Amino acid sequence: MSPDPDVFSALADPTRRNVLEEVAARGSATATELAVPLGISRQAVAKHLGVLADAGLVDGRRAGRETRYRPTPAPMGEAISWMTEVGGRWDERLAALERQVARRRTARGSASSG
Protein backbone atom coordinates (compact mmCIF):
# COMPACT_ATOMS: atom_id res chain seq x y z
CA MET A 1 0.00 0.00 0.00
CA SER A 2 1.33 3.46 -0.85
CA PRO A 3 1.81 5.84 2.06
CA ASP A 4 -0.03 9.14 2.28
CA PRO A 5 1.84 11.56 -0.04
CA ASP A 6 1.22 14.32 2.51
CA VAL A 7 3.85 12.69 4.75
CA PHE A 8 6.55 13.30 2.16
CA SER A 9 5.53 16.86 1.36
CA ALA A 10 5.19 17.64 5.09
CA LEU A 11 8.73 16.40 5.74
CA ALA A 12 10.21 18.05 2.63
CA ASP A 13 10.34 21.46 4.35
CA PRO A 14 13.39 21.88 6.64
CA THR A 15 11.64 24.37 8.97
CA ARG A 16 8.75 21.95 9.35
CA ARG A 17 11.19 19.17 10.23
CA ASN A 18 12.58 21.46 12.96
CA VAL A 19 9.05 22.04 14.25
CA LEU A 20 8.42 18.29 14.37
CA GLU A 21 11.76 17.68 16.06
CA GLU A 22 10.92 20.25 18.75
CA VAL A 23 7.50 18.72 19.37
CA ALA A 24 9.10 15.27 19.64
CA ALA A 25 11.88 16.54 21.94
CA ARG A 26 9.35 18.19 24.28
CA GLY A 27 6.79 15.40 24.16
CA SER A 28 4.11 17.99 23.46
CA ALA A 29 4.04 21.67 22.57
CA THR A 30 1.87 24.60 21.51
CA ALA A 31 2.70 27.08 18.72
CA THR A 32 3.42 29.77 21.34
CA GLU A 33 5.94 27.56 23.16
CA LEU A 34 7.85 26.81 19.94
CA ALA A 35 7.92 30.29 18.38
CA VAL A 36 10.83 31.64 20.48
CA PRO A 37 13.15 28.58 20.40
CA LEU A 38 12.59 28.19 16.64
CA GLY A 39 12.98 31.91 15.95
CA ILE A 40 9.84 32.13 13.81
CA SER A 41 6.45 33.72 14.43
CA ARG A 42 3.72 31.93 16.37
CA GLN A 43 1.51 32.10 13.25
CA ALA A 44 4.20 30.43 11.14
CA VAL A 45 4.66 27.66 13.74
CA ALA A 46 0.87 27.17 13.90
CA LYS A 47 0.73 26.80 10.11
CA HIS A 48 3.53 24.20 10.11
CA LEU A 49 1.84 22.30 12.94
CA GLY A 50 -1.37 22.28 10.91
CA VAL A 51 0.41 20.72 7.91
CA LEU A 52 2.07 18.13 10.17
CA ALA A 53 -1.33 17.33 11.71
CA ASP A 54 -2.92 16.89 8.25
CA ALA A 55 -0.15 14.40 7.41
CA GLY A 56 -0.87 12.51 10.65
CA LEU A 57 2.58 13.21 12.07
CA VAL A 58 1.26 15.14 15.11
CA ASP A 59 -2.07 15.11 16.90
CA GLY A 60 -3.55 18.42 18.09
CA ARG A 61 -5.87 18.82 21.07
CA ARG A 62 -7.49 22.08 22.14
CA ALA A 63 -6.17 23.26 25.51
CA GLY A 64 -7.87 26.52 26.44
CA ARG A 65 -7.16 29.11 23.76
CA GLU A 66 -4.35 27.08 22.22
CA THR A 67 -3.87 23.72 20.55
CA ARG A 68 -1.35 21.35 22.11
CA TYR A 69 0.38 18.94 19.73
CA ARG A 70 1.92 15.53 20.42
CA PRO A 71 4.06 13.54 17.96
CA THR A 72 2.35 10.55 16.28
CA PRO A 73 5.21 8.93 14.37
CA ALA A 74 3.37 5.91 12.86
CA PRO A 75 3.06 7.44 9.33
CA MET A 76 6.83 7.97 9.30
CA GLY A 77 7.43 4.23 9.78
CA GLU A 78 4.99 3.47 6.95
CA ALA A 79 6.79 5.95 4.70
CA ILE A 80 10.17 4.39 5.50
CA SER A 81 8.99 0.84 4.76
CA TRP A 82 7.44 2.05 1.49
CA MET A 83 10.73 3.72 0.47
CA THR A 84 12.69 0.55 1.29
CA GLU A 85 10.29 -1.68 -0.65
CA VAL A 86 9.95 0.61 -3.69
CA GLY A 87 13.70 1.34 -3.76
CA GLY A 88 14.47 -2.39 -3.80
CA ARG A 89 11.98 -2.88 -6.61
CA TRP A 90 13.70 -0.18 -8.71
CA ASP A 91 17.12 -1.74 -8.12
CA GLU A 92 15.69 -4.91 -9.71
CA ARG A 93 13.87 -3.07 -12.50
CA LEU A 94 16.92 -1.06 -13.52
CA ALA A 95 19.03 -4.23 -13.52
CA ALA A 96 16.38 -5.82 -15.79
CA LEU A 97 16.59 -2.78 -18.10
CA GLU A 98 20.36 -3.15 -18.26
CA ARG A 99 20.00 -6.86 -19.15
CA GLN A 100 17.43 -5.98 -21.84
CA VAL A 101 19.81 -3.43 -23.45
CA ALA A 102 22.65 -6.00 -23.37
CA ARG A 103 20.41 -8.71 -24.91
CA ARG A 104 19.41 -6.37 -27.75
CA ARG A 105 23.06 -5.46 -28.37
CA THR A 106 24.04 -9.12 -28.56
CA ALA A 107 21.11 -9.90 -30.89
CA ARG A 108 22.05 -7.00 -33.18
CA GLY A 109 25.74 -7.94 -33.12
CA SER A 110 25.11 -11.56 -34.16
CA ALA A 111 22.59 -10.42 -36.82
CA SER A 112 25.10 -8.05 -38.44
CA SER A 113 28.04 -10.47 -38.27
CA GLY A 114 26.04 -13.54 -39.33
Add this chain to the structure above:
Amino acid sequence: MVARDITIDGDPDEVWEALTDPELLAEWLGEDGHAIVEQAEPSERLVLWLYEDDDPGSRVELRLIAVPAGTRVTVTEAPVGPFALATA
Protein backbone atom coordinates in the same frame (compact mmCIF):
# COMPACT_ATOMS: atom_id res chain seq x y z
CA MET B 1 9.94 9.76 -2.56
CA VAL B 2 12.39 7.19 -3.88
CA ALA B 3 15.29 7.97 -6.25
CA ARG B 4 17.61 5.50 -7.97
CA ASP B 5 19.99 5.62 -10.90
CA ILE B 6 22.09 3.32 -13.05
CA THR B 7 24.59 3.84 -15.87
CA ILE B 8 23.99 1.48 -18.77
CA ASP B 9 26.40 0.59 -21.57
CA GLY B 10 24.45 1.81 -24.62
CA ASP B 11 23.31 5.13 -26.07
CA PRO B 12 19.98 6.76 -25.04
CA ASP B 13 18.25 5.49 -28.22
CA GLU B 14 19.16 1.88 -27.38
CA VAL B 15 18.07 2.31 -23.76
CA TRP B 16 14.79 3.92 -24.86
CA GLU B 17 14.04 1.00 -27.20
CA ALA B 18 14.65 -1.48 -24.39
CA LEU B 19 12.68 0.66 -21.94
CA THR B 20 9.59 0.72 -24.15
CA ASP B 21 9.73 -3.02 -24.90
CA PRO B 22 6.43 -4.59 -23.77
CA GLU B 23 8.37 -7.62 -22.49
CA LEU B 24 10.36 -5.43 -20.09
CA LEU B 25 7.27 -3.57 -18.90
CA ALA B 26 5.55 -6.88 -18.18
CA GLU B 27 8.59 -7.95 -16.15
CA TRP B 28 8.59 -4.63 -14.28
CA LEU B 29 4.93 -4.64 -13.40
CA GLY B 30 4.31 -8.26 -12.47
CA GLU B 31 0.82 -9.76 -12.51
CA ASP B 32 -1.12 -7.13 -10.57
CA GLY B 33 0.56 -3.95 -11.77
CA HIS B 34 -0.76 -1.50 -14.34
CA ALA B 35 0.90 1.46 -15.99
CA ILE B 36 -0.42 4.51 -17.78
CA VAL B 37 2.03 6.59 -19.81
CA GLU B 38 1.57 10.25 -18.92
CA GLN B 39 4.41 11.69 -20.98
CA ALA B 40 6.93 10.22 -23.38
CA GLU B 41 9.80 12.16 -24.91
CA PRO B 42 11.73 9.54 -26.89
CA SER B 43 15.29 8.88 -25.69
CA GLU B 44 14.88 11.52 -22.98
CA ARG B 45 12.02 11.17 -20.55
CA LEU B 46 9.18 8.84 -19.61
CA VAL B 47 6.52 9.64 -17.02
CA LEU B 48 4.34 6.79 -15.84
CA TRP B 49 1.54 6.34 -13.39
CA LEU B 50 1.94 2.91 -11.79
CA TYR B 51 -0.93 1.43 -9.83
CA GLU B 52 -2.52 -1.76 -8.62
CA ASP B 53 -6.23 -2.47 -8.36
CA ASP B 54 -6.45 -1.70 -4.63
CA ASP B 55 -3.89 1.09 -4.50
CA PRO B 56 -3.84 4.61 -6.02
CA GLY B 57 -0.18 3.92 -6.78
CA SER B 58 2.57 6.34 -7.66
CA ARG B 59 4.04 8.64 -10.25
CA VAL B 60 7.30 7.55 -11.84
CA GLU B 61 9.66 9.69 -13.84
CA LEU B 62 12.54 8.14 -15.80
CA ARG B 63 15.17 10.31 -17.44
CA LEU B 64 17.90 9.26 -19.87
CA ILE B 65 21.10 11.30 -20.03
CA ALA B 66 23.98 10.56 -22.42
CA VAL B 67 27.27 10.15 -20.49
CA PRO B 68 30.73 8.99 -21.66
CA ALA B 69 30.09 5.46 -20.31
CA GLY B 70 26.72 5.20 -22.07
CA THR B 71 23.42 6.37 -20.62
CA ARG B 72 22.64 7.43 -17.10
CA VAL B 73 19.08 6.43 -16.20
CA THR B 74 17.54 8.19 -13.22
CA VAL B 75 14.20 7.23 -11.74
CA THR B 76 12.03 8.86 -9.10
CA GLU B 77 8.83 7.41 -7.68
CA ALA B 78 6.44 9.32 -5.43
CA PRO B 79 3.07 8.13 -4.11
CA VAL B 80 -0.12 9.77 -5.34
CA GLY B 81 -3.11 10.14 -3.08
CA PRO B 82 -6.86 9.81 -3.62
CA PHE B 83 -6.94 13.51 -4.45
CA ALA B 84 -4.39 13.13 -7.26
CA LEU B 85 -6.36 10.13 -8.51
CA ALA B 86 -9.61 12.08 -8.58
CA THR B 87 -8.07 14.93 -10.53
CA ALA B 88 -5.97 12.80 -12.90
